[in-house]
Amino acid sequence: MRNSTRSQVAPFIVMDVMEAARRAEAQGRRIIHMEVGQPGTPAPAGARAALSRAMQADPLGYTVALGLPDLRARIAKLYADWYDVDLSPGRVVVTAGSSGAFILAFTALFDAGDRVGIGAPGYPSYRQILKALDLVPVDIETTAENRLQPVPADISARGLQGLMVASPANPTGTMLGRDDMDGLIGAARDHGAAFISDEIYHGIEYEAKAVTALELSDEAYVINSFSKYFSMTGWRVGWMVVPEEHVRVIERLAQNLFICPPHASQAAALAAMDCTEELEANMAVYRANRQLMLEGLPAAGFDRIAPPDGAFYVYADVSHLTDDSRAFAREILDKAGVAVTPGLDFDPARGHGTLRFSYARSTADIEEGLERLARFMAARG
Numbered sequence: 235m236r237n238s239t240r241s242q243v244a245p246f247i248v249m250d251v252m253e254a255a256r257r258a259e260a261q262g263r264r265i266i267h268m269e270v271g272q273p274g275t276p277a278p279a280g281a282r283a284a285l286s287r288a289m290q291a292d293p294l295g296y297t298v299a300l301g302l303p304d305l306r307a308r309i310a311k312l313y314a315d316w317y318d319v320d321l322s323p324g325r326v327v328v329t330a331g332s333s334g335a336f337i338l339a340f341t342a343l344f345d346a347g348d349r350v351g352i353g354a355p356g357y358p359s360y361r362q363i364l365k366a367l368d369l370v371p372v373d374i375e376t377t378a379e380n381r382l383q384p385v386p387a388d389i390s391a392r393g394l395q396g397l398m399v400a401s402p403a404n405p406t407g408t409m410l411g412r413d414d415m416d417g418l419i420g421a422a423r424d425h426g427a428a429f430i431s432d433e434i435y436h437g438i439e440y441e442a443k444a445v446t447a448l449e450l451s452d453e454a455y456v457i458n459s460f461s462k463y464f465s466m467t468g469w470r471v472g473w474m475v476v477p478e479e480h481v482r483v484i485e486r487l488a489q490n491l492f493i494c495p496p497h498a499s500q501a502a503a504l505a506a507m508d509c510t511e512e513l514e515a516n517m518a519v520y521r522a523n524r525q526l527m528l529e530g531l532p533a534a535g536f537d538r539i540a541p542p543d544g545a546f547y548v549y550a551d552v553s554h555l556t557d558d559s560r561a562f563a564r565e566i567l568d569k570a571g572v573a574v575t576p577g578l579d580f581d582p583a584r585g586h587g588t589l590r591f592s593y594a595r596s597t598a599d600i601e602e603g604l605e606r607l608a609r610f611m612a613a614r615g
Contacts, residue, residue: 247358
């Protein structure tokens, strides 16, 4: 039986690294996980308790396609609390993780063959989802002087129908300032391109608050998730905010593609949004881990890094150490017992010489991982 050409997407390399780490653990080895962008903490206790109560009182059947009305209203309130943005709950769409939101956004906004700009390095699944939908991902090679973020000059002469940005970004952790975001929104508008803002790492910031595109425009698509700040990766629940006239378009697509987001996850997510004390305790761990990484990675020999503004990653230039980041990551796993992600996941052209280190796990794990990396690099010479 034949496969479609649309199915010929590249693997998500970090998932392959996770599997290699799992096999090593199955053989009895202790592996330090710096590969996956996943909090080491569970969903907040209040969220888990709320779900337990809901399971006793509710069959948890289908919800409406756009999500539980109470959850949509609570998400709208978050924009008032965090950004002083007055947002109608009617523009909020609850999704099956941010991945479900990407599929809905790309399907709603673009036709087959349309060109969508994405920053490189950037989250690899943007590229692969676009390809699977018969769209054309256009890599925008970002530069260190622009903190590995696109700038308005990158948009011209590319024939784009869409532009996707991420702030804080994966894998770099860099953020767009208000003027930077505004400039990109304007450039997209001037070139007739839809603007999509991936904001799933909002809440995980260190020295400045991230800017949401909704502060600057009602014409953007904004995508977020409960996976990162709210520590609910496996629950697969996210959201998007769309212009009012797009809501019915998204609703029709969601009805047919997903029916609805998982009811149980929505019940937990609603409660998670009020678990501020526990979530901020997680942030204290990320801050401590970030400082350890900024000191420990250069001491170990990974000294070509930039401090992340948000998220929980450090992206390192290792081109002076290897021209094969995938083989280098495999060597680190085999010899040091530390799982890290090759840069090829994020930048097919330049990722041969980069690695991403995640510091989302416990501080004890980060300390041990840095010690192992130091010993590995010392032995490697």
